[in-house]
Amino acid sequence: MNKTLTALLLSALPALALAAGEHSGGHGHDMAGMQQGARASAVGKPGDPARVNRTVEVSTDDSMRFTPSQIAVKTGETVRLFVKNTGKLPHEMVIGTLSELKEHAEMMRKMPDMKHAEPNMVTLAAGQRGGIVWQFDKAGLVDFACLIPGHMEAGMVGQIKVE
Structure with a gap:
């Protein structure tokens, strides 16, 4: 019985890996394929x-806010957004259009263990910093x-x- 179950699980792994998309536990929606296509614009x-x-510098906390929540940059400027999670819960910062963010948030509700590894995203555990x-x-x-x-x-x- 154990050998049969193990064989079934192992045979399903390639399909699960393909379904995972571009980041672990994720999906195939390439929100960060920014260098390649129209989304970059x-x-x-x-x-x-x-x-x-x-x-x-941007901080996140368990009040469910970013500080600051409004940032001004100049056209052509390259900015390092240095994000600090000062809360006790995990938080992340994802850059995109509002429609992309809403679509991605819906996917996250369906796959809450999704981890991001895209250039426009940073996921932070409590007390962690990233950019x-x-x-x-x-x-x-x-x-x-x-x-x-x-x-x-x-x-x-x-x-x-x-601007």
């Missing part, structure tokens, strides 16, 4: 860490949110004004 693209113009290096190449508004289930809905959102 909406929110920018991954920046070169050697060419950072400035660093903006995103991003080049904002077009004027307009860029949204960001925490997509851990319930966090965006509780108001954990912000905007970057690219």
Whole structure:
């Protein structure tokens, strides 16, 4: 019985790996395929860490807020968003259009153990620090949110004004 069960589980692993998409526990939605296509024009693209113009510190906490929640950058600027989780819960920062963030948040509700490893995202355990290096190449508004289930809905959102 154990051998049969093990064989079944092992035979299912390739299908599960394909279903996982682009980041562990994830999906195939390439929200961060920013360098390759039309989505890059909406929110920018991954920046070169050697060419950072400035660093903006952002903190997250269990009040379900980003501080600051409004950030101003200049068109063409490469910014390091240095994010600190000062709370006791995990939090993340994901850059995208509002529609992309909402779509991704819905996927996160269906797969709450999803871990991100895309250039426009950072997931942080309690007390952890991390960052995103991003080049904002077009004027307009860029949204960001925490997509851990319930966090965006509780108001954990912000905007970057690219001038």
